[in-house]
Amino acid sequence: MTYNVLITDPLSEDGIFPLRQAENLEVRIDTGLSTDELIEIIHDYDALLIRSQTTVTREVIENAPNLKIIGRAGVGVDNIDLEAATEHGIIVVNAPDGNTNSAAEHTMAMLSALARKIPQAFLSLKNQIWDRKSFLGVELKNKTLGIVGLGRIGAEVAARAKGQRMHILAYDPFLTEEKAQKLGITKGTLEEVLSQSDFISIHTPLLKETRNLIDEEAFAMMKDGVQLINCARGGIVNEDALYDAIVSGKVAGAALDVFEVEPFVDHKLLTLPQVIATPHLAASTIEAQESVAIDVSADVVSFLNGGLVQNPVNLPSVSKEVMGKVGPFFDLAEKLGAFVSQLIDGIVEEITIHYYGDLAGFDVRPLTRNTLKGVLQGNLGDHVNDVNAKYLADQIGIVVNEYKTSITKGFTNLLTVEARTKNGTRSVSGTLLNGLGGRIVKVDKYYVDVVPEGNLIFIKHKDQPGAIGRVGTLLAKSNINIATMQVGRANIGGDAIMMLTIDKYVDGYDVNQLKELEDISDVTAIQL
Numbered sequence: 001m002t003y004n005v006l007i008t009d010p011l012s013e014d015g016i017f018p019l020r021q022a023e024n025l026e027v028r029i030d031t032g033l034s035t036d037e038l039i040e041i042i043h044d045y046d047a048l049l050i051r052s053q054t055t056v057t058r059e060v061i062e063n064a065p066n067l068k069i070i071g072r073a074g075v076g077v078d079n080i081d082l083e084a085a086t087e088h089g090i091i092v093v094n095a096p097d098g099n100t101n102s103a104a105e106h107t108m109a110m111l112s113a114l115a116r117k118i119p120q121a122f123l124s125l126k127n128q129i130w131d132r133k134s135f136l137g138v139e140l141k142n143k144t145l146g147i148v149g150l151g152r153i154g155a156e157v158a159a160r161a162k163g164q165r166m167h168i169l170a171y172d173p174f175l176t177e178e179k180a181q182k183l184g185i186t187k188g189t190l191e192e193v194l195s196q197s198d199f200i201s202i203h204t205p206l207l208k209e210t211r212n213l214i215d216e217e218a219f220a221m222m223k224d225g226v227q228l229i230n231c232a233r234g235g236i237v238n239e240d241a242l243y244d245a246i247v248s249g250k251v252a253g254a255a256l257d258v259f260e261v262e263p264f265v266d267h268k269l270l271t272l273p274q275v276i277a278t279p280h281l282a283a284s285t286i287e288a289q290e291s292v293a294i295d296v297s298a299d300v301v302s303f304l305n306g307g308l309v310q311n312p313v314n315l316p317s318v319s320k321e322v323m324g325k326v327g328p329f330f331d332l333a334e335k336l337g338a339f340v341s342q343l344i345d346g347i348v349e350e351i352t353i354h355y356y357g358d359l360a361g362f363d364v365r366p367l368t369r370n371t372l373k374g375v376l377q378g379n380l381g382d383h384v385n386d387v388n389a390k391y392l393a394d395q396i397g398i399v400v401n402e403y404k405t406s407i408t409k410g411f412t413n414l415l416t417v418e419a420r421t422k423n424g425t426r427s428v429s430g431t432l433l434n435g436l437g438g439r440i441v442k443v444d445k446y447y448v449d450v451v452p453e454g455n456l457i458f459i460k461h462k463d464q465p466g467a468i469g470r471v472g473t474l475l476a477k478s479n480i481n482i483a484t485m486q487v488g489r490a491n492i493g494g495d496a497i498m499m500l501t502i503d504k505y506v507d508g509y510d511v512n513q514l515k516e517l518e519d520i521s522d523v524t525a526i527q528l
């Protein structure tokens with residue numbers, strides 16, 4: 001199968017070699033498209049690779065029936081409608097580590113340039129003016145640098161600024177006292193950072209919660225003469241509020257790499273001599289571009305060829321260690337979900353997954369997702385995948401519960417999937433047998449040992465002589481060969497079950513015939 005890959009922003013040619021090398025990928029590079037132009041052509045593509053200049057709107061996604069993966073060669077994914085991508089089962093991956101160093105170095109360059117007014121002085125010289133008195137700077141040494149958002153880039157900036165003998169005061173909701181101590185910085189509240197810093201550098205993502213984080217009120221808290229650096233995202237700092245704060249003299253200077261609307265040619269902030277700026281260049285180094293392009297290309301190639309991705313944005317990422325433990329259960333979980341969804345009578349209202357034994361010690365969310373995928377695929381087909389299974393379950397209103405216990409229930413690992421409808425609850429349990437693969441070991445209250453594969457018939461009957469024979473004879477009449485048969489019973493002469501694996505699917509007619517047989521109370525044909 002050949003996949004079509006579209007690249008719409010400039011990516012390092014050396015970095016995309018994983019794409020070029022893959023034999024089953026057709027790569028087209030078409031940069032500078034408008035959103036309308038992208039909407040026109042996107043239906044042909046299986047993968048889309050972008051940087052910050054392409055905006056992937058809901059409309060783009062709704063016009064992309066073949067799109068499976070969006071690769072963001074960089075960190076910020078605020079230019080992608082993640083909700084729409086998830087709803088459509090499109091995985092989004094990014095390259096979170098590749099440009100950290102470049103972004104931190106650019107921030108430091110902006111910090112120094114801002115403190116010493118280097119761009120303004122250079123511009124003056126270019127205009128043939130030898131002016132020394134207008135460009136009196138301030139030292140960084142002993143000043144407080146406030147960092148808002150101490151993630152990868154924020155932490156690298158902190159480390160570098162310490163080298164400039166600055167005091168670092170950082171606010172990040174996830175910053176612990178231990179981490180702050182380890183980094184040799186001070187942890188503060190947002191208010192403390194805003195009110196006590198001489199320089200403030202922003203390093204959060206652009207989220208609902210961080211849009212306009214630095215607004216009029218925030219500026220009012222700051223020291224007079226504060227200087228601001230934003231190399232994170234436009235929109236986190238309110239541009240009108242910044243403009244007013246500079247004009248009023250509250251803010252002595254600002255260094256901006258990012259803007260609310262990009263690109264632009266004219267910007268009112270650039271009319272102010274206190275503002276220095278670069279056109280979103282923090283990640284624009286040879287090294288960062290090669291690195292982010294390699295990372296997303298590798299994920300795109302792997303994903304399109306059925307493999308795993310390293311940096312999913314709209315799926316929880318799973319460490320190698322966890323993947324080693326839970327990965328082998330993926331198929332079993334999906335099969336158990338598919339099994340129980342065919343066993344139930346009515347619309348599923350609640351799915352409860354019990355994880356017993358060793359498995360309970362791990363992050364089992366990928367298994368829950370796979371179970372839900374199995375449950376939903378019967379009705380929704382290929383539209384359901386890992387990315388949207390949980391979303392679709394939520395949309396339909398299915399309550400999903402996950403229980404974990406180290407109790408082993410007789411198996412080192414056991415998964416039990418219960419599905420509740422208005423008509424009752426049905427359940428199926430499965431395990432992985434060392435070297436032998438998955439097994440269904442229990443259906444409702446009956447123990448069985450069945451390979452979860454192919455065509456199955458689940459029959460409830462009375463434990464009476466002749467019941468099994470009658471089933472065999474009827475199937476033989478329809479030329480249906482029985483491959484394996486398991487029988488289980490609650491007590492002698494009481495309720496019992498048969499689980500048959502057969503060589504072809506039994507249709508509705510045969511199922512009804514089976515139901516008519518003496519001592520048979522229920523028949524379900526299951527396809528896995």
Ligand SMILES: NC(=O)C1=CN([C@@H]2O[C@H](COP(=O)(O)OP(=O)(O)OC[C@H]3O[C@@H](n4cnc5c(N)ncnc54)[C@H](O)[C@@H]3O)[C@@H](O)[C@H]2O)C=CC1
Nearest residue numbers: 075076103149150151152153172203204205231232282283
């Ligand atoms: N100008 C450029 O070329 C570049 C810009 N960026 C921007 O920088 C951002 C940060 O990148 P990384 O450090 O790699 O991401 P990261 O995810 O490692 O760090 C972001 C940090 O922000 C924190 N945060 C979230 N909400 C917050 C809030 N309300 N207040 C304070 N902190 C908050 C998070 O807890 C996290 O620690 C990216 O999302 C991207 O938008 C990244 C690379 C290059």
Ligand SMILES: O=C(O)C(=O)COP(=O)(O)O
Nearest residue numbers: 051052053074075076283
């Ligand atoms: O990685 C990020 O978040 C960036 O902002 C870098 O943007 P770019 O890839 O240079 O358009």
